Amino acid sequence: MTTMNMVQAINHTLDMKMSADDSVVLLGEDIGVDGGVFRVTEGLQKKYGQERVMDTPLVELGIVGAAIGMAINGLRPVPEIQFQDFIYTAFDQIINQMAKMRYRTAGRLPLPLVLRTPYGGGVRGGIYHSQSGESYFVHTAGLTVVTPSNPYDAKGLLSSSMDMNDPVIFMEPKRLYRAAKAEVPEEDYREEIGKAKLVHEGDKMTIITYGSMVPTVLSTVQKNNLDADVLDLRTLLPIDVDSIEASVKKTGRVMIVHEAPRTLGMGAEISALISERMIEYLYAPIIRVTGPDTPIPYRLEEYYLPNEKRIAEAAEKILNFR
Amino acid sequence: MTTMNMVQAINHTLDMKMSADDSVVLLGEDIGVDGGVFRVTEGLQKKYGQERVMDTPLVELGIVGAAIGMAINGLRPVPEIQFQDFIYTAFDQIINQMAKMRYRTAGRLPLPLVLRTPYGGGVRGGIYHSQSGESYFVHTAGLTVVTPSNPYDAKGLLSSSMDMNDPVIFMEPKRLYRAAKAEVPEEDYREEIGKAKLVHEGDKMTIITYGSMVPTVLSTVQKNNLDADVLDLRTLLPIDVDSIEASVKKTGRVMIVHEAPRTLGMGAEISALISERMIEYLYAPIIRVTGPDTPIPYRLEEYYLPNEKRIAEAAEKILNFR
Amino acid sequence: MTEMVNEQTERERHIRAYGAMILSRTLDRKIITAQRQGRVGFYTPSMGQEAGQIGLSMALDKDDLLFQYYRDVALMIHRGVPIETLINQVMGNKEDLAKGRQMPSHFLAEEQNFMSVQSPVATNLPLAVGAAYAVKYRKEDRIVVASFGEGSSSTPDFHAALNMAAVWNLPIIFFCENNGWAISLPVEKQTKVDIWKKAEAYGIKGLHADGNSIDDSYRVAKEAVEHVRSGKGPVLMEVRFFRMGPHSTSDDPTKYQTDIVKEGDERDPVVINERLFKEKGYLTDEVIERIKAESIRIVNEKFDACEKIEAPAPETMFQDVYEKMPWNISEEMEEIL
Amino acid sequence: MTEMVNEQTERERHIRAYGAMILSRTLDRKIITAQRQGRVGFYTPSMGQEAGQIGLSMALDKDDLLFQYYRDVALMIHRGVPIETLINQVMGNKEDLAKGRQMPSHFLAEEQNFMSVQSPVATNLPLAVGAAYAVKYRKEDRIVVASFGEGSSSTPDFHAALNMAAVWNLPIIFFCENNGWAISLPVEKQTKVDIWKKAEAYGIKGLHADGNSIDDSYRVAKEAVEHVRSGKGPVLMEVRFFRMGPHSTSDDPTKYQTDIVKEGDERDPVVINERLFKEKGYLTDEVIERIKAESIRIVNEKFDACEKIEAPAPETMFQDVYEKMPWNISEEMEEIL
């Protein structure tokens, strides 16, 4: 066991995987000599060479497109998009090539590929360095979407993602990169893709969240002594509907918390799944505590991000609903 | 009054607007000499010249980006993307420039711009000529998303869209282009953006749909004598929550029908809005009848698209739920 | 003695090339007719582009990897893709390698090293770059080819791919099939510069050939292949010819195209290469007749056989989105079937 | 007499250019220091790029339209953007023209015809093309300028914009500020060809200048402007200079950059142009001292004043997403405030 933050845990996982398998290669902007703008790939180019850790020209669609071609031709690439906000310049490659290659070749050309990208606010990045675009990927059949909320899961989930023979969008909540430290085993382990984790147990309500919001939800629960299940989704696609079902049937009250804008954010799908399958178990409206339907402003960011106050107020509302 | 199909209604509306206002210009692939691959812009280049109806090189991001720059500099461009499936190559321009220009300039650079694009299945287009990508736009604050289901609305909604000082994604259900004819007044009229239309009235359930699915829902309702409100959303962002609320509070049973894949399709947001605001009025689960979470196959398309049978079955399920 | 063998080889090579051209043309004609009869849903003819494609194919090795585009039927046939593979794709029947999921013309033949065709044009180019990277990384001897139309040179993907391939000095040929039109847009309105000259912007080699001549295309393709295979980096090679058919069976070129090259025209590559091969003594009228008749027989026979193959089973629609079917797709399958 | 007036004009022009350079440099230095002190959140220094920007500015008219990028502080200052406008943006206070919504360095000054800076690099280029189209459409005499770094030449948007501008023969200058680095990537790994030479791939004029020399940049910019204004179509103009600061205040260039040009270095454009202007008699040590002292005084004063301005009111966060606030945003505003 070593104490690691999320940056270290991801770096360590990439390192392990690269040393075990020559076909693992990394590519992205500034990931080599510079070690990545968040230092996630620090030291890896030195260790594995420029052929396995490539500093690419400034072109996201090239990074993603080349990664797809590498995966078709026997490699297991791990492309990085420097900020998730810039992924849209590669969006067609993701939607029309990456997500559909297995389908359109009837399984003949699977893509073992993990696209890593930091996302979310909390670092004063303003409109273009703070976006949480998970909905765009979760709506896209053929992708698997994963986001860890702590260093331990980061390693376990990234390892599992890199084992897959399907493309994974691995979203790293940048505000947690250095925020939380945890014990991370040096040895190999896996966290299952598609499984949520119950990170707090309670009977009166279910709070469903993921990524950067998990610590905020947990601290709110603790400070307010909320008798709540807290589910950390960890995988956003496919959604772990069984874990949601188990908890909601127990509590009958649901809150969903995320940073991304409300309209068609993850909260929408989770809410819809619940009212499709277990509406008769609900005692209260399903409440979404989310970023508003605006871009993320620079100076007023703290008003944008869901915080303890908003979560606590929503909890009160749900608990008092009759 | 003239009888028109949707292609004719849109062509006629563009013609009216262009003759009234010199600042309206069209640009896109094959929209000029060829009149567009669906003939929507037929005759307009001849009438208004190559400077106002531009055949562009093959580059969607250039079409969209140039349209944004035209709108900044005093024109009212109406770019066309030949198939919505290809819009993702321009996605960054839409998400990061188009949707955010007013916000990031505090209203100093508004964008009067209507991006037209045919979407949806039913024409045997397979994976890349059938997509319904509305969710990607509806999740994006700053955009307005409109889709007509008949020639009359097509004119009224397109006219209103072209009056706006904000960017509109105007999605044209290609399978209805020539399917339905209707009486369309020659004179100017408007249909309000953000307002759904109650296209069938009933008391036992509310069916919410839009675009290409409206005729299918209506025929199902008629054939099965369903005692249902049918709401044609027409505007997908912002959603007309008042009309939804009025109907759902009356009926207590809800079905949402769309072609797009289920996960984070429009149905998710509508369902979430309902269970957030009026869950206590519901007698039954909110059911989504949608395309599945797969790409759209060529040969088996009829299994992909929601049809009368699936809608009728869902209706029965909802009505019989206790 | 060596000379005789070479002559013999030359002759055989040319007969094979001619045969592929005729087979491709015959298949094209058949599918276009079948489309008019409602037996096929859609098609993008290759006619007019056969010679350039075959010239390229002649210069390639079996192991080379191709990211072709939707008009590469002659290229595929010359490289040995069985025409059943092509017809089954067009039919979208259950023998189609991709289970009928794609529109006609979106071929796949990975046994012959042809990757899968997508619709958004030129987005195969960055993939080819990645595949070429893998080739170089493993120090293999193969090269990679990505083909596309001249209109596709305007796309983001063209620029991204050529620049990356250049910077990484990869074994790749970007093969531009300039047929003069992108649907209704003539190349003069697409860009102001010859496509092959755009190589200069990336610091790579640019070459061009008469795409109506099998020999010229072969000659230039051989130069390209040698350059690439010897580690000197990417080549952008342009072949020029005519789009003799409509853009697709949904297109009406009379709306915009004044000068249409019809079959039998002096600019038809079948006419041009046939004449030349006869002059050079590779072909006789008799052989030509036999090849043509045989092609028609084969195409008709295979077409009829493939047409009888039934559609893929409905449940296949839900497969292969992922390696393992997730719960949501299973539920949707149950609901729909 | 005319000669004297011209001499006088030349002198004034150079003093103004020098003044803008020093003011820009002073502001840069101030903001970098303030960032270290925690008074500013982020910044992308312009130092090293002043001379080339000012040379361009000198060649432009008041009415010309600019789609600048995040490092164009000297360009903005020379064109008359008040430094309060820049400082308020960096502060994101309520006087900021964009209400504090963007990260520092994402300037807007539409009164001086500067459009709004976005983060995704080069995505201003297609916008500039559209704006130039509108200029041509209305037969106006203005021209449009879009600026960007050399790294941004690899982007999709660069390719799209240059090709469309060329095909439409638009009045636009693509102004590439080549500072040798894209964060940690040196230009040699970005592309194998000089940026200005990429003009050839689009059939437009390519020009380059010594971006460390105000005079050379001005000379070449004038040529570019004349070309464009006379209807001869787009120009791609490259200026070369050094990125003297880090990429941004979050960046540590010692990790990758061995040869860093420090202030006072022989390659510092302030040193170079100061010496030259003194030699030519445009400037004296006294004037230089006065300009420097005055710049510091002004910058300090304005910085302090702007720093005192409060943040935008919380409700502003919800405004300007649309012309009219829709119900969902109103509800969210109520919920949050």
Ligand SMILES: Cc1ncc(C[n+]2csc(CCOP(=O)(O)OP(=O)(O)O)c2C)c(N)n1
């Ligand atoms: C990104 C994208 N935009 C638009 C289309 C629609 N489209 C299909 S083919 C075509 C023209 C392609 O021209 P070219 O590259 O010259 O190839 P050709 O068809 O002439 O062989 C267009 C515009 C597309 N398939 N992909």
Ligand SMILES: Cc1ncc(C[n+]2csc(CCOP(=O)(O)OP(=O)(O)O)c2C)c(N)n1
């Ligand atoms: C599309 C996109 N990808 C990545 C980034 C992150 N990024 C910001 S600046 C930069 C380098 C830009 O280099 P260059 O164009 O040379 O301009 P310079 O900063 O050197 O002036 C990068 C990679 C971005 N802003 N936009």
Ligand SMILES: [Mg+2]
């Ligand atoms: Mg073509």
Ligand SMILES: [Mg+2]
């Ligand atoms: Mg640079």
